[in-house]
Amino acid sequence: MGGHISKQVEKRKSISTEKKTLVDLKESCGCDFPGADYHPSDRKNWMAGLDLGKLTINKIVWPGTHDSATNKIGIPFISRPFAQCQSLSIYEQLVKGARVLDIRVQEDRRVCHGILKTYSVDVVLDEVEKFLSETKSEIIILEIRTEFGHDDPPDFDKFLIEKLGDHLIHQDDHVFDKTVSEVLPKRVICVWKPRKSAAPKKGGRFRSAGYLKDNWIDTDLPSTKFESNLNHLADQPPVSSRKFFYRVENTVTPQPDNPILCVRPVTDRIHGYARLFIKQCCERNIADRLQIFSTDFIDADFVNACVGITKARIENI
Known part of the structure; x- marks a missing residue:
């Protein structure tokens, strides 16, 4: 019992120290970066507010949501706080400005x-x-x-084609260099990651797991996650030479060795440092690697930051 309490005390100290590390970093370097002052007048249509003839797919810093469809998961006030990563519906997230959705399914399509x-x-x-x-x-x-x-939902690829077929942008490595205006009227880049079924084939309507990569760091320590995200991002090639999407997640995750197991109070340890992360990408000369940037409980400021750095990219600021 004494050992368990001692571990809890040490863990609380670690969390406090790491939170202070981010606070100090923000105070010392600020959160100013190219495009930081830009606020789209209509987040529902923020791409339309940019120059679509210059906005190539690989220059977009895509605001995304982690575990996107969890707004009604579990039982309210009982199991929901342990699994809910978004409070908004999928439609509300898209209206807010999210453009990458992370959806996990089981065999019955739920x-x-x-x-x-x-x-x-x-x-x-x-x-x-x-x-x-x-x-x-x-x-x-x-x-x-x-x-x-x-297990994979049966015939799920056929189901997706029935639902989204007219909108799907076929797998094509050249798409990364195309502008949004060149891709339209197609609207959806779908990455389908089955566990046991055959992976999507090249040239088809879906992209396989290799087209959306990340390095998931399973921790509830905010500075550890922040620095690990930067280090993994630094290992990636610039977006101009990449033929896949790379995601960084501005989240931390509840751990079984800590008494706080609800998602929101844990992920709040890093939630407010998205602009600081972009600033650090610029400071460390790795901003040209940033592409998909995801978060729990997406908000307007997170979207504004992603759109701002995107605008600066296409205007070469």
Whole structure:
């Protein structure tokens, strides 16, 4: 018992120290970066507010959501706080400005997060369709994967084609160098990551797992995650020479060795440092590697930061 308490005390000290590290870094270097002052007048149509003839797919810093379809997962006030990473619906996230969705499914096509499940993936796709019908120039990256420990939904690729076929941007390595105006009217880049079924083939309507990569760091320590994200990003080639998407997640994750297991208070340790992260990318000369930037509980300022650095890229600021 004494050993357990001692570990808890040390863990709390580590968390406090790491939180202070980020506070001190923010105070010492600030959060100013090219495009930092830009605020899109309409986040629902923020791509349309940029120069679509200059906005190539690889120059976009894509604001994304982590575990996107968890707004109604589990039982309210009981299991939901342990798995909910977004409070907004898929449609509301897209209106807020999110352009990358992270969807996990199980064999019955229901969205899940670990052992907890929520509504059918049809809800996700219907809300994507609603958003697409209300906008004209917004491109979405839709990542759908079979959750660990589950089987793939039967004939899921055929199901996705039935739901999204007219919107899907076919797999093509040249797409990264194309402008949004060249890609339109197609609107959805779909990455399908089955666990047991055959991976999508080149040239088809879907992209395989190799087209959206990340380095997941499973920690609840904010400075550890922050620095690890920077180090892994530094190892990536610049977006101009990459033929895949690379994601950085501005999140930390509850751990079983800490009494705080609810997602929100844990991920809040890093949530407010998205602008600091972009600033550090610029300071360390790795801003040309930043591409997909995801978060829990997406908000307007996170989107503004991603859109601002995107605007600066296409204007060569």
